[in-house]
Structure formats: C-alpha cells, structure tokens
Amino acid sequence: MKAKNVLIFGCSGQIGRSIVRKLTKDNYTVTAVTRNIHQKGIVLKTLGNAGFINIVEANIFDEKKIRELFKDADICINLVGILYEQKKGNTFKNIHSVFPSILAKLSKKYNLKHFIHLSALGINDAVDSDYAKSKLEGENEILKNFPLATILRPSVVYSVEDNFSTSFMTLLSRLPFFPLYYGGKTKFAPIHCSDLTDTMFYVISNNIYSKIIECVGPEIITFKEILQRLLNLMDKKRILLPFPLPLAELSARFFEIFPKPLISRDQIRLLKYENIASGKYKTNSDIGIPSKRYFNDEVKKYCHMWREGGQFSTEKYNTNNDLKKKFGQN
Numbered sequence: 539m540k541a542k543n544v545l546i547f548g549c550s551g552q553i554g555r556s557i558v559r560k561l562t563k564d565n566y567t568v569t570a571v572t573r574n575i576h577q578k579g580i581v582l583k584t585l586g587n588a589g590f591i592n593i594v595e596a597n598i599f600d601e602k603k604i605r606e607l608f609k610d611a612d613i614c615i616n617l618v619g620i621l622y623e624q625k626k627g628n629t630f631k632n633i634h635s636v637f638p639s640i641l642a643k644l645s646k647k648y649n650l651k652h653f654i655h656l657s658a659l660g661i662n663d664a665v666d667s668d669y670a671k672s673k674l675e676g677e678n679e680i681l682k683n684f685p686l687a688t689i690l691r692p693s694v695v696y697s698v699e700d701n702f703s704t705s706f707m708t709l710l711s712r713l714p715f716f717p718l719y720y721g722g723k724t725k726f727a728p729i730h731c732s733d734l735t736d737t738m739f740y741v742i743s744n745n746i747y748s749k750i751i752e753c754v755g756p757e758i759i760t761f762k763e764i765l766q767r768l769l770n771l772m773d774k775k776r777i778l779l780p781f782p783l784p785l786a787e788l789s790a791r792f793f794e795i796f797p798k799p800l801i802s803r804d805q806i807r808l809l810k811y812e813n814i815a816s817g818k819y820k821t822n823s824d825i826g827i828p829s830k831r832y833f834n835d836e837v838k839k840y841c842h843m844w845r846e847g848g849q850f851s852t853e854k855y856n857t858n859n860d861l862k863k864k865f866g867q868n
Contacts, residue, residue, distance in 0.1 A: 544742075545569045545607055547598060547641070548617030552699040553656065555585055556735040557615065562586030564743070569607055571596050598637055599627070608648040613742060615654045616641050621669070621701075622794075622802045630672035639679035646684045653687040655680050659727075661691070661750055662733060662818075663809045669804050677750070685748060688741050690734070692753040693813045696833070697731035698840040705843040707768055709800070715777035719786055719809045722762025722778065726813045727754035729822075732829035737822040750819045755829045758814055767834055771841040 544561055549570040550556050558568050568591045570582050575595035582593050596603045598618060608614070616638055623629050638655055645653040657673050664670035680687045696703045710716055728816060732752050741751070753839055759767070781789075786806050793799040815821050822829060842848055 543567050543569070544615060544796065545571070545611035545614045546617065547571050547613045548656075548771070550582060551617065552697050553695060553733050553735060554617050554730050555581070556697075557617075557738050557779070558582070558585040558591065560735055560739045561742075563618055564739075564756040565590070566742075567595060568592070569611065571598070571604075571607065573597065587666070593782065597646055599632070599640075605644060606641070608644045608650065611648070611650055613652045614645050614650055615640055615656075615738070617656045618679070619656065619658075619673075619744065621805065622799055623668075623840065624797070628868050630668050631675075634669070634672035635675040635679060638676040639683060642680040642683035642687060646688070647835050652742065652745070652747065653680070653684050654738060655687055655689050657691045657750075657753070659691045659693045660808075660811045660813050660816070662816070664808055667807045667811075669808060686745055688748070689734060689750045690738060690741070690753050691750060691819070692734050693727040694729070695731055695734055696728050696837070700731065702728075703768065703837050704840075705800075706765065707772055707841065710769055710774065710776055711772065711844045713776065715779045716765060717781035717786065717789070718762055718765075718778050719806055720761075720783075721780050722760055722765070724761045724809050724812060727758050727815060728833050729753050729755040729829055730836050732832050733822070733829040735824075737827050740825070740827040746825060746848050750823075751822060751825060752815045752819050753822045753829075754815050756832055759833060761809065764833075768837065771834065771837055772844045773846070774844075776803050801807070 546554060546568060548560065549558055550572050551619060558570060561568055568586060570591060570593050572577060572582065572593060572595060575593055582591065585591060594607060600602065618633060620630070620633050621627060642653060655677070657677055658670070661670040661673045677689050680689065682695070692703055735752070737753050765778055787803050790801050790803040790806055792841065794802055850851050
C-alpha cells in the first residue's frame with residue numbers, strides 16, 4: 539500500500555518546490571516545514587491543491603515541535619543544506635551532521651516507512667573540505683540510526699530557480715573576465731532539478747531502500763566548458779582567466795566578509811575534485827530513471843534574461859519585421 543503522508547524539511551528551495559508539486563499531483567499529502575511561513579508560505583501554498591499541503595513554521599532544532607510532526611508521517615525527506623557557514627548555529631556540523639541524525643532517530647522511533655536524505659556527490663574524496671566532511675558524517679549518522687534510509691548524492695543541480703547557472707550568468711554578464719580555478723578542468727555531471735526530483739519520486743513510489751544513489755545528468759562537462767556554454771547562450775564574450783591558487787584563496791577571503799559570499803575558501807577546495815559518478819554506487823540510470831534533460835537545451839529556455847534585448851534577442855525575433863509579425867502590427 540502506498541504511503542501517503544510525506545514530511546519535508548527544506549521544501550522552499552528549487553528541489554523542494556519541485557518534489558512537492560510531484561507528490562501532491564500524485565495524491566500524496568505533504569507537510570512542508572519552513573522557518574518563515576510569512577515569507578515562504580505564499581509560494582508553498584500554490585504547489586498543491588487545498589488539503590494536500592500543510593505548511594508548518596518551525597525551527598529545525600526545536601526537537602519538541604519537530605517530534606510532533608513525525609507522529610502522522612509515513613515518509614521523511616531532508617533537503618536542508620548550506621553552501622557556506624554563518625553565525626547563529628548555521629554551521630556545516632549542525633546542518634549537515636547533527637540535524638540529519640536527529641531526523642533519522644525520529645524516523646526510527648516513530649516507525650516511518652522511509653527516510654530520504656539529499657547529500658552531495660564527491661564527498662568521499664574531498665577530505666580537506668569542511669562541507670564534504672560534514673555531509674559524509676551526516677550520511678554515516680543516518681545509516682547508523684535508520685538503515686533503511688536512501689541517500690541521494692546529486693552532482694550540480696540547475697534550473698531557472700537555481701543558484702548555479704543563474705549566478706554564473708549574472709556574474710558573466712557583469713564582469714569583463716572570469717577566474718578559472720584549477721584551470722577549469724574539474725568535471726561535472728549537471729543534473730536538472732526535474733530529473734533529480736523524478737529520481738526522488740521514483741525512489742518513493744517504488745519503495746527503494748537502503749541505498750546510496752549517485753544522481754547525475756546525461757553528460758559530463760568541465761567547469762571551463764560550462765562557462766563557455768553559458769557565454770555562448772548569452773551571446774557574450776568574456777576572458778576566462780586561470781587563477782593561481784593563492785590569489786583564488788585571497789579573493790575568497792574577501793568574499794567571505796559578505797553575508798552571501800560569491801565563493802568561499804571551502805568551495806575552492808571542493809573544486810579540486812571531480813563531481814561525476816564514482817562507479818562505487820548505483821546511479822539514477824542504474825535504478826531505471828536516467829536523466830533526460832541536457833544542459834544547453836534547458837538553460838536556453840531561460841538564458842534570454844541575461845542577453846541584450848531579453849526575450850526578443852533570440853534569432854526568431856531578430857528583425858523589426860519579425861517583431862511586427864509577432865504582435866500583429868502592419
């Protein structure tokens with residue numbers, strides 16, 4: 539019998555919104571936990587029909603309130619993660635290690651049918667990254683406390699709502715040159731948000747347990763190639779400049795002063811390591827749900843926002859006559 543009640547932490551991001559839409563469309567009821575219901579609630583309410591989504595405001599470390607949510611849940615999904623550390627407890631240790639451990643223990647205590655945790659690709663190799671170490675520790679805590687858990691390790695996730703392709707296009711549109719860390723040779727297997735949540739939904743609906751699944755897109759692209767593709771899609775030319783490591787770390791120290799740094803020293807260390815399938819675990823293709831969306835095809839759908847002329851910069855409407863035909867003018 540299909541489990542119906544899904545408890546989701548971290549549902550206001552691109553991945554969370556996508557999986558909520560898929561679940562509620564298939565008649566799952568969702569309890570979406572958010573830190574700020576006034577800011578996030580309006581968007582979350584539109585993701586499912588009335589009666590299929592319940593929005594709860596809670597601090598993720600308020601264990602008393604969190605515990606109550608598990609009493610009516612069948613499945614728990616954890617999507618909470620950070621790319622850089624902040625004050626007030628937002629550390630890699632707390633978010634990536636301690637919090638998942640709490641959820642795993644509660645999943646076991648309340649006999650949930652499944653616990654799905656979103657981790658990251660390449661964390662076994664990135665031994666000098668605090669981000670990677672905290673992610674790996676969190677996985678170990680989960681499997682120790684709830685062995686039935688399924689852990690998804692995606693490569694870079696992109697979509698029109700991401701902080702990856704959109705951030706790079708913003709920077710590339712503003713800067714005359716862009717730094718290439720490690721010569722831009724680091725390999726990625728970018729996966730579209732919809733492909734990732736298709737995998738997540740497949741895991742839930744097919745009762746796939748006790749696995750680490752590496753989630754990758756249909757192609758492998760280097761960091762330099764990603765930047766070149768974005769520039770081509772934006773119809774812009776920029777200098778891609780190899781950056782010496784000491785200079786890269788110095789610039790990262792400067793960016794870390796800001797509340798939302800463009801890049802941190804820990805992220806630079808992560809860029810040393812390949813972000814592609816390791817061959818040690820099954821991938822989304824191996825379990826029967828291969829990625830269908832290609833990087834260029836998907837980014838092309840929204841890159842016009844960074845092109846001169848916006849949506850009318852495409853080849854389809856590149857003349858005055860084309861524009862007149864578009865709007866029915868003589």
